[in-house]
Amino acid sequence: MRRPVHSLPPVHPTWPVQLLSALDKTNHQLGVYMWRLISTMADNDELFFRKIKFIYNNGLIDLTYDRIAYKGQSDYYRRQFLQTFGFGVYYTISQLMSRHGALRESDFDLHIQQYNKKDRFNLLSLGVSASGLEAYVSDDGKTSDTPDEDLQAELRITLLNMQLRPVVLFSGVTGLMSAVWSAPSELTSAFKSNIMIHDLSRYIHLHNGLVVHYEAQSAASLDLSGMASVSLWNKNSHSVIRVSSGFSVRSHVDILNDFVVMGINATTSTNIIVDYTTDVDYADTPINVCMQMSIQPTEIYDNVDSFYSLKRTKALRWFGSRIRRLLGHDYTFTQKNNAMCRQLHVL
Numbered sequence: 257m258r259r260p261v262h263s264l265p266p267v268h269p270t271w272p273v274q275l276l277s278a279l280d281k282t283n284h285q286l287g288v289y290m291w292r293l294i295s296t297m298a299d300n301d302e303l304f305f306r307k308i309k310f311i312y313n314n315g316l317i318d319l320t321y322d323r324i325a326y327k328g329q330s331d332y333y334r335r336q337f338l339q340t341f342g343f344g345v346y347y348t349i350s351q352l353m354s355r356h357g358a359l360r361e362s363d364f365d366l367h368i369q370q371y372n373k374k375d376r377f378n379l380l381s382l383g384v385s386a387s388g389l390e391a392y393v394s395d396d397g398k399t400s401d402t403p404d405e406d407l408q409a410e411l412r413i414t415l416l417n418m419q420l421r422p423v424v425l426f427s428g429v430t431g432l433m434s435a436v437w438s439a440p441s442e443l444t445s446a447f448k449s450n451i452m453i454h455d456l457s458r459y460i461h462l463h464n465g466l467v468v469h470y471e472a473q474s475a476a477s478l479d480l481s482g483m484a485s486v487s488l489w490n491k492n493s494h495s496v497i498r499v500s501s502g503f504s505v506r507s508h509v510d511i512l513n514d515f516v517v518m519g520i521n522a523t524t525s526t527n528i529i530v531d532y533t534t535d536v537d538y539a540d541t542p543i544n545v546c547m548q549m550s551i552q553p554t555e556i557y558d559n560v561d562s563f564y565s566l567k568r569t570k571a572l573r574w575f576g577s578r579i580r581r582l583l584g585h586d587y588t589f590t591q592k593n594n595a596m597c598r599q600l601h602v603l
Contacts, residue, residue, distance in 0.1 A: 285330045286352070288330050289331070289353075292332040293332045293585045295379070299334075301374075305501055314541070329353050329543060329544075329545055329595065330351055330353045331350070332349075332350040333348070334346055334347070335348075337366065344369060346366075346369060347365065347549075349364055349365075349532055349547070349589070350363045351363075351545070354389075358386070359384070360385065360387065361384075362384045362387050363384075364382045366378075366379045378417045378513070379416060380478075382411070382413060382416075383411070384412075388406055389409075401404055407426075408426065408431075409424075409427055410422045413480070415449065424452070436488065443481045446479070446480050446481060446482060448478065448480075449477070449478045450475065450476075450478075451476045452474075453475060456470070457469075458470045458471075467512040467513075468509065468510075469508075469510050469519075471508040471509075472505070472506070473506050474504065474505040475503075476501060476502065476503050477501065477502040477503075479500040480500075481498045482497045482498065492537045492539065493536045494533075495533070495534045496531060496532070496596050497531070497532040498531050498535075500529050501530075501533070503527075503528075504524070504525040506526070507523075517565045518563065518564040519560075519563055520561070521561040522560050525556075526555065526557065527554070528554050529554075530550070530551050531549070531550050531552070532548075533547070533548045533549070534547050537600055544599060545593075545596060547597075548586070549586075551587075553582065554581075555582070556579070556581075557577070557579055558579075558580070560574075560575070560580050561574070561575055
């Protein structure tokens with residue numbers, strides 16, 4: 257039986273401390289990031305939501321509008337990407353800015369989670385971390401949050417829960433200028449991989465003496481490419497990260513018998529292309545960041561081949577194929593991001 261909220265046991269004493277970090281008005285960027293993180297966790301975890309409600313109902317934290325109204329561009333949210341039988345594919349986007357509006361951490365995570373389960377399986381994660389950019393995105397030369405920070409940025413990639421070696425995008429002023437001038441203006445492949453998902457073979461002995469042979473193979477391919485254009489004169493940038501993934505499944509079933517030969521072959525393949533676009537305008541303060549993600553129209557190819565033959569008498573073979581077309585889709589982000597996108601596109 258579900259207990260009412262007022263009968264919950266006292267929460268851990270560190271919960272109010274973590275909430276206080278989200279109510280720090282001296283750092284709007286960190287405050288809005290922590291508040292969005294707490295809100296997203298509460299939306300996807302009922303127990304966590306009940307704990308937050310317990311804290312609010314007992315007056316441990318004063319959550320007024322004035323205390324949670326922030327001016328920062330940092331954000332954190334989780335959305336559903338695809339929905340299938342028994343599980344769903346979700347994406348999480350987080351963006352943490354510095355006090356003066358420069359990028360510090362940005363992550364994109366794609367994972368699978370079964371319904372009514374908390375365990376997740378990571379498919380793909382992309383992360384960018386940077387430091388020391390404050391003086392290069394503002395006219396007054398504001399310093400970074402940490403005076404001893406070096407100017408650098410790196411890219412992190414995690415594929416199927418396996419962390420790849422981080423890639424240093426630039427280090428120092430010379431590296432930054434080189435990255436700006438040599439940024440690819442067209443899509444350039446940065447990572448390619450082919451993965452064998454499973455290779456299965458089974459012999460099933462039936463009670464009537466027949467033997468059924470079952471085979472199945474599936475493979476996936478991944479191509480990560482990107483492009484970027486940076487204008488130091490207009491103080492804006494445009495970048496596109498494209499994730500192209502192909503998937504193919506082949507299965508074969510036949511009956512092994514000396515008198516009759518029959519079976520079926522089935523193949524399914526598709527190619528999915530997802531574009532992640534980011535537009536940044538740092539000519540004024542605060543910096544405007546517009547993020548957009550869309551999936552291009554997709555075609556799924558199905559091919560079926562069945563055969564049947566009696567030895568020394570007759571044989572029959574049948575082929576069938578179809579193409580399923582899925583429309584493209586644009587994924588919505590937060591209202592704040594949509595407002596900045598409208599402002600940038602109007603300008």
